[in-house]
Amino acid sequence: MTTTDFPPAATLAARLSSGGAAYLPGDDGYDAARGGYNVAVQHRPALVVAAATAGDVSAAVRFADEHDLRVVVQATGHGPAAAAEGGVLIDTSRMTEVTVDPKRRTARVGAGVRWQQVIDAAAPHRLAAANGSSPTVGVVGYTLGGGLSPILGRTQGYAADHVLSIDLVTADGVARTVTAATEPELFWGLRGGRTGFGVVTAMEFRLFPLPHLYGGGIFFPGEHARTVLHAWRAWIDSTPDELTSSIAVLRLPPADSVPEPLRGRQVVHVRVAYLGPAADGARLIAPVRAAAPAIVDTVGELPYPAVAAIHADPVEPLPVYERSALLGDLPAEAVDRLVDVAVDAADVPVTLVEVRHLAGALRRAPREPNAVANRDAPFLLFLASVAAADAAPAHVAFQDRIVAELGRWTTGRTFANFLTPGDGSAAHRATGYPAEVHDKLVALRRQWDPRGRFA
Ligand SMILES: Cc1cc2nc3c(=O)[nH]c(=O)nc-3n(C[C@H](O)[C@H](O)[C@H](O)COP(=O)(O)OP(=O)(O)OC[C@H]3O[C@@H](n4cnc5c(N)ncnc54)[C@H](O)[C@@H]3O)c2cc1C
Known part of the structure; x- marks a missing residue:
């Protein structure tokens, strides 16, 4: 990694796992890691952290906090909420583990998993997920925004309605498992609030029997x-x-x-x-x-x-x-x-x-x-x-x-x-929610991210 433009980046690189990496502008790998599906939105971060583990995500968030940098998350680039200008872009695309539990009818995915991976892992068990129209979309980003399925929508509701547990790194760099029992308010906001609470590193959700399609x-x-x-x-x-x-x-x-x-x-x-x-x-x-x-x-x-x-x-x-x-x-x-x-x-x-x-x-x-x-x-x-x-x-x-x-x-x-x-x-984000839901989300974001790291 070149550290001449941003010397502290070397301290972060040393904290990452062997599968993780940090890239500065001009480094080989910087453009690949910041690029995504919708090229109308170009991220130009001061630093990209390609995270391979939840520990890498924590290290990146802590580093951003130490240096007062904004954090933007990207898995696939299908729905960038905002372009990362300066700051740290956390690229989750290396976090691709998927586990299907056919008995419990659940799937657990890493933050970089795309829908096709879940579909392929669930299909042999005649199970399906509330995936969207494009299986190249990321599971986590899709589900955080609700997840409107053109297959199971009418029978099962939104993908977010079926999330059981979320592993999240919050703005203080702490890794938490968020469920209805551990953090009910945060769990409520994460499922549909789309952005601004931290970096999800893994998610567990229900699957459904699919005898016919x-x-x-x-x-x-x-x-x-x-x-x-x-x-x-x-x-x-x-x-x-x-x-x-x-x-x-x-x-x-x-x-x-x-x-x-x-x-x-x-x-x-x-x-x-x-x-x-x-x-x-x-x-x-x-x-x-x-x-x-x-x-x-x-x-x-x-x-x-x-x-x-x-x-x-x-x-x-x-x-x-x-x-x-x-x-x-x-x-x-x-x-x-x-x-x-x-x-x-x-x-x-x-x-x-x-x-x-x-x-x-x-x-x-x-x-x-x-x-x-x-x-x-x-x-x-x-x-x-x-x-x-x-x-x-x-x-x-x-x-x-x-x-x-x-x-x-x-x-x-x-x-x-x-x-x-x-x-x-x-103003634009507000059109996604009625005023009372929007205000509750804003207050929750303030509570969990008081310095606006993910704003
Ligand atoms: C071709 C196409 C088809 C689509 N079809 C549907 C559909 O059928 N139903 C539907 O509901 N939506 C659909 N969408 C919208 C899509 O679900 C959203 O754009 C979603 O945000 C994409 O998530 P991503 O991770 O793939 O994209 P990214 O651009 O990588 O992420 C989008 C945003 O999600 C958040 N995010 C992603 N990962 C994390 C994480 N690990 N932690 C915290 N925040 C994170 C961030 O705010 C990020 O800016 C479609 C989009 C496209 C382009």
């Missing part, structure tokens, strides 16, 4: 967007909680990574996951299947390890700008407005216009209260643009316009995990 995606030509959106909206209310679905209008690039019949096209993508036998699933989705002639239809019996096929999210790093809003209702008039402004209008730059259906257990209070909020909304609008930095302002302005046009139907809040990456402002 019938799922995939149906792609329709973009010119049928209005018809398919209306058909999906009319259909979704009649579906049982065993069926979770979302719909998206996508502007796909003319890239080799996109399958030929979809390449360079505007398409409507209906995503389905049904937790029952294929024959029942086929009967249930028949109305939406019949909405228009499909280009590609991948819905069928799906092995759980192939669950990424339902959403088919991109896996390579991209510059992504996101915006979301919870909808209190989605009547036919709102569908028409959405299509008018976000699909049919001239020069719409937005890459993805998505609506997720929230129902069943997603709208009920969990057994053990937590900070996942805004459970009353039945739909979540999510907009994403893949854009170069110079085009980003136009995309962001257009996304704001779409949300404004749907203003009558929005609740003024959003889902915490879909808060815009990079926008760590207090």
